[in-house]
Amino acid sequence: MRQIILDTETTGLDPQQGHRIIEFAGLEMVGRKLTGKHLHLYIHPERAIDPDAQRVHGISLEFLEGKPVFAKVASEIADFLRDAELIIHNAPFDVGFLNAEFAKVGLPPVRELCANVIDTLAEARDMFPGKRNSLDALCDRFEIDRSNRTLHGALVDCELLSEVYLWMTRGQESLAMDIDVDVPGAQAGQDLTFERKPLMVKPADEAELAEHQAYLDALDKAVKGSCIWRAREAPAPTEG
Template sequence: MRQIILDTETTGLDPNQGHRIIEFAGLEMEGRKLTGRSLHLYIHPERDIDPDAERVHGISLASLEGKPRFAEVAQQLVDFIDGAELIIHNAPFDVGFMNAEFKRLGMPPVAKVAGGVIDTLAMARDNFPGKRNSLDALCDRFEIDRSNRTYHGALIDCELLSEVYLWMTRGQDSLLMDAGLAENDNSASGMRMAFERKPLAVLQPSADELAEHQAYLDLLDKSVKGSCLWRSIENPPPAEPAA
């Protein structure tokens, strides 16, 4: 399935208070590999940017002078995400802003355009309850290099999120990821694996080791004042004859 790793930066925290999207980034992924196709837009918000938000993403209103308004890029954005499964960290935030922008233009919401949404923050909370699950924390947990991330820019966050998502979903691809398909596999499912099981190495105990083992069992017999469980496993009682 075609997937889009998606992130936005905004003028503030709440679209219901008139805050707007100022940066959009999306990276296309198919078959768990980035295709190289992407969409990265800076957007003039037609309003001020909250100082707290600017400190997070480092985007000033002055730097957006001459950039297109959302109405000018809305169809380009819709065409990019059309039918794709969106992978977003804290999806309600980004989807809420996108829906607010689309609503202003009389366009359908994300749910009508995209093929679904995966919230990696919700996934992380399920997998790591009680732990920090910010994008930074997950990068640290999976040892993903984020040394180039000075600000929370949408494009760099998408690149990091793509790696985080692949780490969190490694078990969902079956063993095909690491083992590969069997050569000349004509099975109906095409999923039969070509595993070669090597014989297990069996180490025989030495005479001294056997003597130590017996001495230890003798101590166990004394502690239970009878025959320890291991004795009955080594020397099971004979089966009773059938009636």
């Protein structure tokens, strides 16, 4: 499925109070690989930027002079997102702003426009309960270099989030495959039954076991603790 890593920067915290999007960034990912296709826009908000927000992202109204207003780029953004699965850190924030902006120009909300929305903040809280799960914290946890991130910027945050998402979802690649089998003499729609031979079980050798332990050590380091597979491998306690 086509996925879009998405982030926005805004004039403030609440679109219901008239705050607007001033930066949009989206990176396309297909098959867990960035394709190089992206959309990055600066947008004039037609209003002032809150000082607290400007301290976070560093974008001034003077910088945005001459940039297009949202109505001029709304269709471009909607077309880029259409039918994709969105990956967003703290999705309710960005989706809320996009919905408010789309409504102003008569476009459908995000949930109707896109196939799905994944909130990496919610997923991180499930994976690491009780720990800090900001984008910075997750980059530190997975040892992702964020030295180029001095301020919050939509494009650099998308690049970091793409790496965080891949770390968080390692091992979740689909094992399902659609296979067309050409059997001589078979007719269309014919129910074919194949005799299954007993599966051969080949135990891992010492080198493979050592490689497995090294991989678990790397996972322990990434989560700064003991990964779930350590708990599964630990012998069950005996009674008495």
